[in-house]
Amino acid sequence: MDNIAGTKSSLTWAVNISVVVLVVLWLIPTIGLLVSSFRDRDQISVSAWWQAPLPVEQAYRLRAEGDIIRSGDLWVIEGNVFSASEMAEAFPEGTDHPPISAFGTTGRDPGAYAAGEEVPNRDGGTLVINEDGSYVFTTNEDPSERPPRLYVMAETPPEFTTANYDTVLGGDGMGQAFINTLTVTIPATVIPILIAAFAAYALAWMDFPGRGLLIAAVVGLLVVPLQLALVPLLSLHQQIGIGQSFVGIWLAHTGFGLPLAIYLLRNYMVGLPRDIIESAKVDGATDFQIFTKIILPLSFPALASFAIFQFLWTWNDLLVAKVFLPSSDESWVMTVRIADDLLGSRGGDWGILAAAAFVSIAVPLLVFFSMQRYLVRGLLAGSVK
Structure with missing residues (x-):
């Protein structure tokens, strides 16, 4: 049943x-x-x-800044690790200090010894660090000129901060990068839609020699990786005089987005009722009038669907922007600004990267949710006759 x-x-x-x-x-x-x-x-x-809600055991490196006492042939330093300037940033005065769980004499193994254990150091003396942070360091050399390094392990309470967002939003040139991103994204979304709409109408409703071959070529271009065309296309731009510029990146995004746009719009237009178009032709309407007065209004779901894809692609793009935009920071888009300026060459600051991701997706999310009702209708274009 x-x-x-x-x-x-x-x-x-x-x-x-x-x-x-x-x-x-x-x-x-x-x-x-x-x-x-x-x-x-x-x-x-x-x-x-x-x-994140749990305490984190972290390693800390600090200088022994306690009182120096001469005892026979040895120099003795007594103090508390929580009084060191390096520890004061993590544990400000007046806050509860966690117990020291382990300590070490080298940065390679900062938790080699349990708290309270007396161990030899590299200078022929001994070192002991207790759970409350108090320590006694003995050495054969005068430590007044260069205090020795200590390494301790302690649990740090969970910390949540908006500093990452402050760094991203307050970064130098981020406002200009936002304007540059809009300057690249909006034309790179509108231009391929205008060209693809005319091409899709011709391939769907106009009879001319080679139409089938053109449709096959469009489908074939969908599987061509854009990375293969970056260097030849940049060389062509240099030859015709546009080089690395906003015009160049508009044309690059247009070329890379046209195959999908034509394929999507053509499939949608083919599924429109033939009776409407034939009636318009009987009434004397030209192809341009049919296209502007009938096809475009009925094809709005497909147009909006591609606009979402193209806008998201160009807004989040890094590779094409690095290739086709000038290297000066005045022309950087947000992705380039985040990758080259905020993260640096190593890109290890994950907090800034996560904050930058949420800042950069604000506009694409707004576009997506405002046009999502057309997305499914456009993607299903031509699937049902």
Whole structure:
């Protein structure tokens, strides 16, 4: 009875569970990115995002800044690690100090010894650091000119901050980068839509020699990697005089986006009622009038669908922007500014990267949710006759 039209399938529960599982799987990375964007850089490096509410055991390096006493042939330094300037940043005065869990004499193994254990150091003396942070360091050399290094392990309370967002939003040139991104994205979305709409109408409703070959060529171009065309296209731009410029990146995004745009719009236009177009021709309408007065209004879902894809692609693009825009920072878009300026050459500051990701997706999310009702209708173009 499940195959009878109008009856509800008994596997509806399986579909619902599958949808919930897929949604959760998509949300987990986003939640992790959001949590990481509010975490301290040091805590991100030692614990996962789902451990953010828990204390984090971190290694600290500090100078022994205690009182120096001469005892026979030895120099003795007594003090407390929480009084050191390096520890004061993590544990300000007046806050509860966590117990020291371990300590070490080298940065390679900062937790080699348990707190309270007396161990030899590299200078022929001894070192002991207790749980409360007090320590006694003995050495054969005068430590007044160069205090020795100490390494301790302590649990740091969870810390959440908006400093990552302050760094991203307050970075030099970020406002100009936002304007540059809009300058690149808007024309690079509008230009291919205008060209593809005319081409799709011709391939869908106009008879001319070679139309089938052109459609096959468009489908073939969908599978060509854009990386293959970057260097030849840049060389062509240099030859015709546009080089690395906003015009060059507009044309590059237009060329890379046209195959999908023509394919999507042509499939949608082919599925429009033939009677409407034939009636318009009988009434004396030209192809241009049919295109502007009938085809374009009816094809708005497909146009909006491609606009979403193209806008998201150009807004989040880094590779094409690095190739076709000038190298000066005045022309940087947001992705280039984040990658080259905020993250640096190593790109290890995950907190800034997570915050930058959420800042950069604000506009694409606004575009997506404002036009999402057209997305499915456009993607299903031509699937049902």
